[in-house]
Amino acid sequence: MPTPATSAPTEREPLSLCSREPHVPADRLVAEMVPPPRFDSVRFDTYVPDPKQSSQREAVTALSAFAAGLTAAPGDGTAGGGLRRFFGRRQAPAPTGPRGVYLDGGYGVGKTHLLASLWHATPAEPALKAFGTFVELTHLVGALGFQQTVRTLGGHRLLCIDEFELDDPGDTVLVSTLLGKLVDSGVALAATSNTLPGKLGEGRFASADFLREIQGLSAHFRPLRVDGEDYRHRGLPEAPPPFADEVVERTARTTEGASLDAFPALLDHLARVHPSRYGALIDGVRTVCLTDVRPVPDQSTALRLVVLADRLYDREVPVLASGMPFDRLFGEEMLNGGYRKKYFRAISRLTALARDAKVPAGQ
Known part of the structure; x- marks a missing residue:
């Protein structure tokens, strides 16, 4: 008896974080001063x-x-x-x-x-x-x-x-x-x-x-x-290796609520959005897909990325990426400088979110 054909996953235009410039009114800032979703039930x-x-x-x-x-x-x-x-x-x-x-x-x-x-x-x-x-x-x-x-x-x-x-x-x-x-x-x-x-x-x-x-x-x-x-890595395997660009892009187009951005473009965009709005930047996003992850070029950009990593982690948003692994985001000078603990926290959290990312079957 022939095996029934499986239907191809529905493709859709993914969201883009780079297209968002959220405005957060003051009353929302006050109302949202509660533990984020990851810590709502702890x-x-x-x-x-x-x-x-x-x-x-x-x-x-x-x-x-x-x-x-x-x-x-x-x-x-x-x-x-x-x-x-x-x-x-x-x-x-x-x-x-x-x-x-x-x-x-x-x-x-x-x-x-x-x-x-x-x-x-x-x-x-x-x-x-x-x-x-x-x-x-x-x-x-x-x-x-x-x-x-x-x-x-x-x-x-x-x-x-x-x-x-x-x-x-x-x-x-x-x-x-x-x-x-x-x-x-x-x-x-x-x-x-x-x-x-x-x-x-x-x-x-x-x-x-x-x-x-x-x-x-x-x-x-x-x-x-x-x-x-770091409890996130006790007894767990190393972070998964980055995926190919094609896999990341296809996943973004077949995963509901996924965003898709080139990592360098996203870093540029973060400079135009106040870090306090990064939570609003990812409103409604269920998976963040990034292509061409590469080392962060300077300290100011790195500190903005740390804040984004924190907001993604708070909201339990998986991250699927191509390019370099997250433990190579920050150069030696950064990891040995005054903000090193922030950078190690970001690496730890992004690694945990990379483990949570799922590629649809057949990709």
Whole structure:
């Protein structure tokens, strides 16, 4: 009996990230200050500490206690707390010590998982706690203005800041002043970074000239070290080799919701879109297909790519690529410089997303 013929996959015109220039209104920026989809369902009890790393278990214990201690935080989720944000708040008591926790550790040890778990565990309605990356926080100030940002976040119980990094002196002064105002309003802080708070900015700008601001930031936090190996690669094979251009292009045309862009053109386009809009840039995209992946030419381009990699990882968007493997994106000078931890994080996350990419049968 003859074998039935299989129908060819339907081809469609793929999306293009290079054709998108998203505008993100301020109210969307505020509404989206919640854990991203990858971390929407994480909790402390879904975090699996490495048995060889006691600091991971200790971090869970410390953060659980921190969340429990926020039940009496001012600004707050008690009856009328939201109204007080607009009609006046009671005076917050002066903090007696650090009003925040700061998770310091290498990439891939689960810091974002722990930070999102803290957000979920904090006993307050979502409107009274905020979660965002450092670049999203600085863009919120740009969109709302400094005073309005203080008013908007000042009534919150908790502000979680992921990927806390200071890349320029202006950010140092801005964030130091903002967090000081929020702490004075009674807002608790939590942050993740690959750099201790007292070392922020080192190797990137003349941080000694901004020592007072950096020390002021450090005073708000109690550091918690989280040691360990990158969980994304524990016991897993190396990243899959890049595909041929033809396979990537065919996959983009036969996969619903796939985008297709040449990697050099995408890097150029990222320079025209503010990094805080990279999440909106990939709205509705289910798979990112890239051709001609090659080493990133300069530091500014590399830092923009790091932000895009973070947003793709947050939203669990697989990446299918041709050209060079992702572990060759950044040259030796970059990997040995002040931003090396960012670049290693991007390589780790893009490698994980490359493993998730699927080529339709028959390709």
